[in-house]
Amino acid sequence: MTASPDWVNDDESGINPRDYVSSLARGLEVLRAFNRTRRKMTLSEVAAETNNTRAGARRILLTLVHEGYAVADGKLFDLTPQVLELGYSVLSSKGAWDIARPFIDHLSEEIRESCSAAVLDKFDVVYVSGAQYHRVISVGITVGARFPAHCTATGRVLLAAQPNDMWPDLLQSIPLTRLTDRTVTDRTEFRKILEDVRKKGWSLVDQELEIGLMSIAVPLRNSAGGMVGAINVGVPTVRMTAAQLQSEILPRLLQTAASISEALKR
Template structure:
């Protein structure tokens, strides 16, 4: 009965339009009509209708033959994030961590092969990686990503690692899939992750999970720093307890819901 209702109410054109948006998001430099048709599995006429509709509504822009996303989606995402009560509740605790260690504090969720930043309190120190709410980074080489991946059952984790586009971001990046699987298992055992210059040289981070009242992991929270500021031992001694305290305070949100 439920399947019949879902099938009857399913709007195929909306699904295809959202797929076009997602494809545009993966190609920030823009796409031609032909490229969109090929990647979305549409006819040229169908791709043209979707792209022109998105452009007319302000969700896409057109420059010559290229179509690209407009900033309007950022406005929608920002509105949602600002109204998301969990992250409104989390921000003061994240600010306490950032102020205590004089570094940035961020939160992210897992989305396909990436983590997506949903909250961030910037530190005073400038890193070359531009990180903001909505930023996507590879889950397999980030501390929050490894924390989130550690929640996956073994079969799902191995499936993720098989399909992930794993490349060396630095000379320290772990790219061997077996080694990555073993590292993520260690993260699960320890309850936190440290990633040392695998995403970018000069960038070191530590992350812990955030869980809901049933114990399921819903996000991760981290602190990013530089090797000259904190050794790994320093991070585990000085930053990890603060992160864990903040995570527990954020998790209290679920208790009172």
């Protein structure tokens, strides 16, 4: 169990010891334990890893399960992709996307197309940054816009990056809603697509979200290799073919992602 920090009992800080929520601290320590071990754990293992009692660890784990941040599989507990919301919301508001924005703007100006950045929220993608290039026909996505992850390039990049042991539940639970006649709704085919995206390191979606719209996306990682989000370029099909999107836009998109990752190290 995490010891109370020095400031909790520092009268000069103006913090009353009664303001320290020890149960919240214990819950955060359980989340950190899964991050440290990077594996599923039994109740006893969680209790030992966090210096908690079995009863205390059980209450925390069942609360996390109830809130959707963990799952129980027999005797084993594991975190769900929903826990990523906690980190993504901080990154979205604490500067990662401020750092990325100039690079996104530059790419948009260079290729004269709209560029966006998104994070995963359960089975949707939420756009957290973007630059719209104004043309007669343009693709504009506003910050805060939400779309189904299964039929977007950013969504497939982010879904493909999920740990292998999460894939069975993810592939079984994700609603593969048909939005156009091109939308992939077969789960076996969708799994093959995610496997291919993970292998290639990028995703191209051709008119599965909206007829007349293509997009290509790559993952954005931080200095430790962790997934921060995904960046994409969207183009109308009247202006470019899928082959052109891959040959002309993808190399610049990959370079932009690499430049942002490098900037996040500083």
